């Protein structure tokens with residue numbers, strides 16, 4: 001046996017394991033006797049045996065290594081130990097009869113932490129071993145702290161990046177909101193008079209048509225009077241019957257178009273916090289359910305909706321505006337599902353002071369380059385007439401007004417989840433926004 005472990009250590013001692021390596025059994029015996037009362041001792045009688053011992057349990061915390069050994073000397077063993085990540089950090093103390101400073105230099109250059117010369121003095125061996133064990137413990141602790149710090153810094157950086165992103169988006173929204181409010185205000189006026197003019201025009205046209213009808217009746221009574229010849233040919237040339245019909249169609253379309261513009265302006269106003277509503281303590285689940293009822297027609301043929309409601313407190317909010325958020329998210333989810341798919345609504349508490357509503361779908365997902373733009377007003381991938389691209393920016397504005405945040409995670413081909421986190425009692429609701437109520 002060229003390798004053995006002595007387990008007899010003094011009770012109560014931290015069981016550091018020391019590997020003693022020497023080809024001379026007498027030297028090994030001496031080392032063992034010195035160390036055994038204090039440490040768990042393993043011994044090896046050759047370089048090869050030492051390397052094997054390092055690879056097996058209990059792994060040594062420190063190695064006392066003889067330099068002069070046949071086949072593989074201490075320098076070679078040390079070089080091999082330093083090659084492997086598992087043994088690189090184990091402190092090695094050379095124990096040798098040689099005491100030339102050249103030898104010491106070579107050993108220390110190779111990475112030995114210390115040098116002991118034979119014949120050994122027990123007190124010195126113990127003192128050096130303890131010193132280097134403590135140094136190693138301190139190094140290990142520092143490494144752990146360091147790793148922890150790096151981890152914390154990483155986490156902090158990530159949180160900071162997220163906050164920065166949210167802030168950038170908020171700032172962008174705020175400036176767009178101002179612009180939108182201005183534009184909405186400017187557009188509102190012309191919409192008003194164009195709408196009213198269209199109404200008046202419809203009335204006038206009806207009057208004109210009834211006058212023409214009266215003329216037509218008069219013409220019928222006059223028979224084939226040449227005086228009406230010009231009117232007759234004009235009527236044919238200009239296809240009066242078609243014109244009459246088409247005017248009604250055109251007016252109808254114009255009114256529809258105007259209604260659409262009015263809706264966009266309304267959305268823009270909502271987005272820019274112009275519209276007024278009352279802050280209330282409301283049940284989110286009730287809001288979700290009633291919103292779901294409203295959009296059910298759009299979803300029922302191609303989506304299954306599963307609800308994953310957790311227990312939630314009532315929150316102070318503008319309920320109708322939050323419903324608008326849920327509606328936009330649900331409609332988007334439904335529109336993202338082309339064939340058949342599932343929408344999942346999950347609610348949960350986030351700590352004591354916030355709740356989260358997540359709306360997930362198994363739809364088309366959002367391409368990474370579009371992901372950063374989905375909250376931008378007028379960003380849409382839907383065909384003209386189908387989407388105005390205001391749904392999410394509106395939602396963003398409302399959630400922000402509640403002091404909450406809205407986040408999106410998406411994978412193309414798999415689906416998308418929008419998570420809305422809302423404080424139970426937003427500061428805005430307590431302070432100025434609550435002012436209108438007496």
Ligand SMILES: Nc1ncnc2c1ncn2[C@@H]1O[C@H](COP(=O)(O)OP(=O)(O)OP(=O)(O)O)[C@@H](O)[C@H]1O
Nearest residue numbers: 332333336374380381382387388389390391392416
């Ligand atoms: N659940 C979703 N899955 C996939 N893409 C989505 C989803 N929600 C939003 N999007 C993408 O974000 C874009 C913007 O959404 P947003 O709701 O703001 O506008 P829109 O749905 O296009 O139009 P609008 O809501 O005004 O009718 C959509 O056109 C779509 O490309």
Ligand SMILES: [Mg+2]
Nearest residue numbers: 328332391392
């Ligand atoms: Mg939408």
